[in-house]
Every structure is written in C-alpha cells, then in structure tokens.
Amino acid sequence: MSSDLKLEAESRQDHGSRSSRRLRRDDKIPAVVYGQGSEPLSVTLDRPxxxxxxNAAGPNAVITLDVDGSDYLTIVKNMQRDPIANRVTHVDFMLIDIDQRLIVDVPIALVGDAVLVRQEGAVVQQQMMTLTVEAPAGNIPQVFEVDISEMSIDNSIRVSDLEMGTGVxxxxxxxxxxAIGQRSRAAVAAEETGGEDSDGLGEDAAMGGDAVDAGEASDEDAGEDS
Known part of the structure; x- marks a missing residue:
C-alpha cells in the first residue's frame, strides 16, 4: 500500500563530505533510506x-519515495540542519508498513484567545511543546491544536483534554x-499591595475607635470632676 504523498529522489553512489557539499550548492539534499532489514540506500532530494x-503534509507524514522508478513507503526519521542558516543538510527516511505502529513526537499548537486568563491578570504558559504518541503509521497526527479560548486560571489544559485519533x-x-494560566509578577505584587493597604486601613479604623472610646471616657471623667 502506498501513501497519497509522493516525492521523487535519485539514487547516488558518491559519498563523503565533498560530494554532499556539491549537492547542497546545487540546491539538493543528501539522504538515506533504511529499515526493515534492507541495506541503506543513499539518495538525493530536490530541496524545493x-x-x-x-510544508503540505507535516513532519510525520507517510511519504512514498520514488527512487528511480521504485516506490518505498517511508517516514522522515531525522533531519539534520545547519546551525547558522537553519537549512536542512541531511534527511533520514525509515522504511515502514502502513499498519506498523510507530512512536513519534507530535507538535502542540495553542489556538484562540484566552480572554478569561487575561481578565484575571494572567498569561498562558505552554508547558508541553510536543506530545509523544504511539500510532499506526497511516494515522499519525501531524499537530494537536489546543483551543484556549475557554481557558481560565482554574482550568488548566491537560493531555486528557486532547482529541486522539483512532489507535493513537x-x-x-x-x-x-x-498549558496553564499564570499571573505575572506585577499582577501578584499589585494584589499583595492592595491587600496590605486594606489591612492598614482596618488597623487605623480600629485605632480610631479606641481613641473615641478614650475621649468619651475623658469626658465622663471630666463630668464627674465638675
């Protein structure tokens, strides 16, 4: 069984860093196909x-790799990047069966506007950027979109809130x-300052009450003296 996503590649015999640099100058990417007990196959990809x-299918998509007319059902296992230019410099493709169960990392994307969190003087903090799942190769989620529009400080989002596909x-x-809603330091400080002011006013009021009582007592004493 093949996937609907197909990518052409060319087999290559030249190996080594010099050959790889030449390929990259020509806007091509060296890659290797391996797995299922077969010998590793070196190939060349067209970068664009x-x-x-x-971009169309996501990093966990099942790809039918067409190498010189022969089809290989694969998934991208690893990509190496240039640390400065952030360009892909090498790709590892793993051979798979469409019903094979794989363990992959799926990106998590927060969507929506957390109005309630903002109204409480807080911000949304994403605690988990990717979720590791086991899934059939033909049903791997490409991304988990998490709606935070109904989120509040008292209502964090957990893994159990995600909708998993069949077999995931x-x-x-x-x-x-x-994701959690967390108050900023400024909001917490303002809240604490407000609480201290309230307590201070309470103490002043209590002291004022004592002064009145003392005054009344003095008046009573004065009345007795007269």
Missing part, C-alpha cells in the same frame, strides 16, 4: 520539492499539563 512536501495512544500520563 522536499520543502513543499513537508499518548506516552505520558493523562494528567500531564499542556
């Missing part, structure tokens, strides 16, 4: 086509936090 494929099993506890 590879970028377009990933998270590899962490259901109660693991994804």
């Amino acid at each position: 086509k590879f970028r377009a494929t990933l 099993v998270p590899q962490v506890e259901d109660e693991s936090l994804i």
Whole structure:
C-alpha cells in the first residue's frame, strides 16, 4: 500500500563530505533510506520539492519515495540542519508498513484567545511543546491544536483534554499539563499591595475607635470632676 504523498529522489553512489557539499550548492539534499532489514540506500532530494512536501503534509507524514522508478513507503526519521542558516543538510527516511505502529513526537499548537486568563491578570504558559504518541503509521497526527479560548486560571489544559485519533495512544500520563494560566509578577505584587493597604486601613479604623472610646471616657471623667 502506498501513501497519497509522493516525492521523487535519485539514487547516488558518491559519498563523503565533498560530494554532499556539491549537492547542497546545487540546491539538493543528501539522504538515506533504511529499515526493515534492507541495506541503506543513499539518495538525493530536490530541496524545493522536499520543502513543499513537508510544508503540505507535516513532519510525520507517510511519504512514498520514488527512487528511480521504485516506490518505498517511508517516514522522515531525522533531519539534520545547519546551525547558522537553519537549512536542512541531511534527511533520514525509515522504511515502514502502513499498519506498523510507530512512536513519534507530535507538535502542540495553542489556538484562540484566552480572554478569561487575561481578565484575571494572567498569561498562558505552554508547558508541553510536543506530545509523544504511539500510532499506526497511516494515522499519525501531524499537530494537536489546543483551543484556549475557554481557558481560565482554574482550568488548566491537560493531555486528557486532547482529541486522539483512532489507535493513537499518548506516552505520558493523562494528567500531564499542556498549558496553564499564570499571573505575572506585577499582577501578584499589585494584589499583595492592595491587600496590605486594606489591612492598614482596618488597623487605623480600629485605632480610631479606641481613641473615641478614650475621649468619651475623658469626658465622663471630666463630668464627674465638675
């Protein structure tokens, strides 16, 4: 069985850093296909086509790699990048079966406007950027979108709140936090200052009450003296 996503590649015989640098200058990416007991196959990718494929389908997509007319069902296992230019410099493709269960990291994206959190003088803090799941190769989520529009400080978002697809099993506890609402230091400081002012006024009022009582007592004493 093949996937609907297809990417052309060319087999290559030249190896080594010099050959790889030459490929990158020509806007191509060296890659390798391996797995299922087969010998690793070195291939070359067209950079613009590879970028377009990933942008369209996501990093965990099942890709049918067409190498010189032969199809290989794969998933991107690893991508190396240039630390300065952030360009992909090498790709590892792993051979798979469409029904094979895989463990992958799926990105988590927060969507919506957390109005209630802002009204409480807080901000949303994302605690988990990716979620590790086990899923059938043909049903791997590309991203978990988390709606935070109904979120509040007292209502954090946890793994158990996510909608998992068929056969998708998270590899962490259901109660693991994804996003929380947390007050800023300024908001906490303002709240504490307000509380102290209220207490101070209460003490002054109490002292004022004692003074009145003392005055009344003095008047009574004066009346007795007269």
